[in-house]
């Protein structure tokens with residue numbers, strides 16, 4: 001069995017330097033995670049404000065000297081306080097629902113910097129976005145084009161539109177988070193895009209302003225982006241020949257982060273390659289990006305407490321108080337998240353499956369991890385800032401976790417832990 005020394009030499013937090021060991025205890029910035037857990041309970045999502053800033057700065061730096069609008073893909077983490085931070089950085093927002101638009105407005109974001117994606121936009125959502133004055137609708141089908149034109153005309157407005165094109169490229173990522181292949185429901189097939197643009201130009205309620213694609217998530221190579229870009233550039237040339245001039249090009253989000261041993265793709269590497277291609281074509285389009293995971297993923301952890309250690313003939317289980325309802329990624333994608341002891345022990349380690357209390361065999365957070373733990377110990381599930389709390393649910397009547405944003409020595413409770421009353425709000429017994 002590996003000893004504690006082996007464990008510690010492996011324990012380089014994915015969110016370093018903001019998540020770091022100090023005197024053999026895991027801290028976020030200047031705040032002890034154990035102290036937060038003791039005050040606020042577990043499971044607990046904890047985010048680092050400095051990590052958000054650093055992730056944002058990487059995009060800002062890469063964009064310097066170019067016309068770029070970063071629209072935070074807020075589905076990754078839509079807590080109002082997180083959105084408020086991005087609004088303060090000057091970010092725009094990529095939204096996929098009327099609810100997300102309401103959050104942006106509530107958090108002080110600028111609707112004029114909002115792009116509205118999603119395959120199923122309803123009439124009320126279109127109305128809301130038109131009234132708010134969003135920058136652009138990323139339209140994903142021909143029926144949606146027609147509906148949007150009708151809604152805009154009825155409101156005496158003109159809707160700015162991009163067509164989300166499905167370029168049929170392989171993003172080389174998990175099939176569930178790949179979105180730019182022919183078989184995916186997203187976007188308009190690249191072969192049909194020209195006809196769709198011709199229609200958009202004719203429809204009275206629309207103003208064609210751009211082109212958009214988003215090929216998937218957790219991408220670590222630049223080549224899928226460049227393959228998609230090549231296809232968009234040839235479409236842009238065809239459109240120009242027909243007198244349809246675009247103002248912006250939206251390459252979506254998708255940049256990956258380090259969960260395990262991945263090498264993330266830095267925004268600067270992607271943007272330099274994109275700017276070079278645009279310059280080669282003599283194009284001066286505004287570039288829009290919609291990053292989510294790469295802005296927040298490694299800015300957060302999920303803190304959980306070991307309830308029981310269960311040793312069976314086949315396996316050792318560490319049963320913790322966070323489950324698939326709190327962090328769904330492992331159950332849904334067999335996703336790998338690092339597990340760090342908050343106060344590492346000098347004891348013999350064992351190989352554990354870290355599992356939750358939910359009545360599903362898919363309720364696991366990590367498999368085959370070498371840990372020296374006892375009941376009552378705290379663990380940090382890493383890289384939980386993106387697609388963590390936002391995908392949480394109430395299965396097994398489990399109230400959702402609290403969320404905290406740490407800023408240096410200070411911390412702010414940005415979401416209170418749910419109570420049983422929160423859980424049943426809206427339910428009614430029969431008379």
Ligand SMILES: Cc1ncc(COP(=O)(O)O)c(C=O)c1O
Nearest residue numbers: 073117217253254290291292293
């Ligand atoms: C349209 C769109 N834009 C942006 C994003 C954000 O993606 P990511 O978190 O991978 O950067 C997504 C999610 O995959 C998306 O569907």
Ligand SMILES: N[C@@H](CCCC[NH3+])C(=O)O
Nearest residue numbers: 177179217218329386387
């Ligand atoms: N929820 C996914 C990402 C989905 C991106 C949305 N298009 C994940 O956790 O990796």
